[in-house]
Ligand SMILES: NC(=O)C1=CN([C@@H]2O[C@H](COP(=O)(O)OP(=O)(O)OC[C@H]3O[C@@H](n4cnc5c(N)ncnc54)[C@H](O)[C@@H]3O)[C@@H](O)[C@H]2O)[C@@H](O)CC1
């Protein structure tokens with residue numbers, strides 16, 4: 001079962017793996033033709049009603065696979081307004097192949113009848129798929145009514161036009177016109193809304209590599225763009241809690257959170273290091289805590305600071321001194337917001353009872369310290385991490401040559417990054433990045449995307465600096481790494 005937004009991500013990841021959409025469209029069209037063959041014998045008449053997006057493109061391909069049928073292709077709209085190059089190329093290919101095709105610009109001109117005047121045997125509904133928004137407009141609306149009025153067997157491509165694939169409801173509201181399909185051929189995986197329909201649903205494998213789902217890729221960045229109308233604070237406020245024995249760690253986390261898109265980043269650190277942290281950048285807002293270590297006497301102050309922020313990044317440079325664990329325990333017990341937990345704060349997580357949603361970012365050693373297990377075999381390791389995430393009730397991002405991101409329901413792997421990133425501080429960059437992302441998307445996705453973009457930033461830094469890569473090279477490379485290309 002795959003929701004529409006995840007499908008779009010997987011599709012883009014497939015392209016990055018060398019399987020571009022035109023190739024997928026060829027497989028989709030072939031699958032549609034197979035479905036036609038399953039319901040009608042050669043010689044039957046088939047009307048393919050195509051919209052101007054890639055849903056229509058699938059049927060334009062199908063027409064080429066149906067040479068033993070009497071096919072007629074109806075394009076709703078002028079060919080020059082077809083929205084994608086790949087659909088337009090397939091329209092042009094039909095012309096050269098002399099496959100009967102016509103354009104319909106006025107919905108009243110749509111004539112689905114076979115040459116003998118009878119209804120066609122099969123109608124392929126390829127007007128709209130996952131790209132639909134709102135109720136059907138013209139000419140699709142009238143065309144849907146004409147399709148529903150026909151006696152033909154109606155095969156919908158991907159999803160019946162006018163239906164939301166995620167919910168199964170008409171996109172234009174309960175009484176809106178939508179295609180009433182007998183069969184649906186949907187691609188790659190079942191869609192959540194299709195089971196509720198009164199139609200036989202077939203899932204066609206269109207050759208999307210399993211790796212496009214299993215590994216993070218550029219598609220995972222889709223939909224994370226800033227809303228152009230957003231105001232200060234809408235894109236996330238992050239509190240980094242750390243420092244004491246170390247100054248650089250909380251600073252790296254905070255700078256990474258800013259570069260990953262957070263609007264405001266505050267650092268709560270012992271006053272002994274406050275000036276040093278502030279000295280790194282005027283972009284940081286520093287909240288000094290009395291003393292030279294964060295301890296349990298600060299739990300109430302940190303809790304009130306946390307309440308002003310969307311996400312807390314807990315742990316960078318905190319150390320494991322007297323009172324630090326007590327602080328983490330006390331803070332997490334009372335906290336019910338979102339936090340990224342890293343470094344010395346991690347070992348407290350298994351023993352604490354908290355309502356907070358945590359994203360824990362251990363490396364293998366820290367995972368074992370937390371009570372988790374690891375394995376040499378990547379699949380086995382992924383499953384162990386998933387089980388441990390389920391036990392904890394939190395998201396885990398286990399860092400390694402291949403990062404494992406897991407919650408109770410699923411696992412994602414990330415293979416960006418390079419051995420140069422084993423230098424100190426890259427984990428702090430990751431924690432801050434995930435913190436910023438957690439302010440704008442769900443925790444699992446924040447962890448997966450964070451691992452992906454920090455690895456990408458590290459790869460760019462390694463290109464520039466080779467083995468001389470240092471953690472401060474990474475934050476400035478995050479904006480480029482977060483571009484969806
Ligand atoms: N992995 C994938 O995602 C794949 C998708 N494919 C096909 O591509 C389809 C998605 O293609 P597109 O993203 O081009 O989207 P669609 O073809 O579903 O829609 C295209 C356009 O229709 C217009 N439109 C939107 N709402 C409308 C409405 N209410 N009334 C009239 N017109 C409306 C919009 O301008 C939109 O861009 C899938 O459903 C599937 O059939 C396949 O080709 C291959 C793989």
Ligand SMILES: [K+]
Nearest residue numbers: 128157159161
């Ligand atoms: K459709």
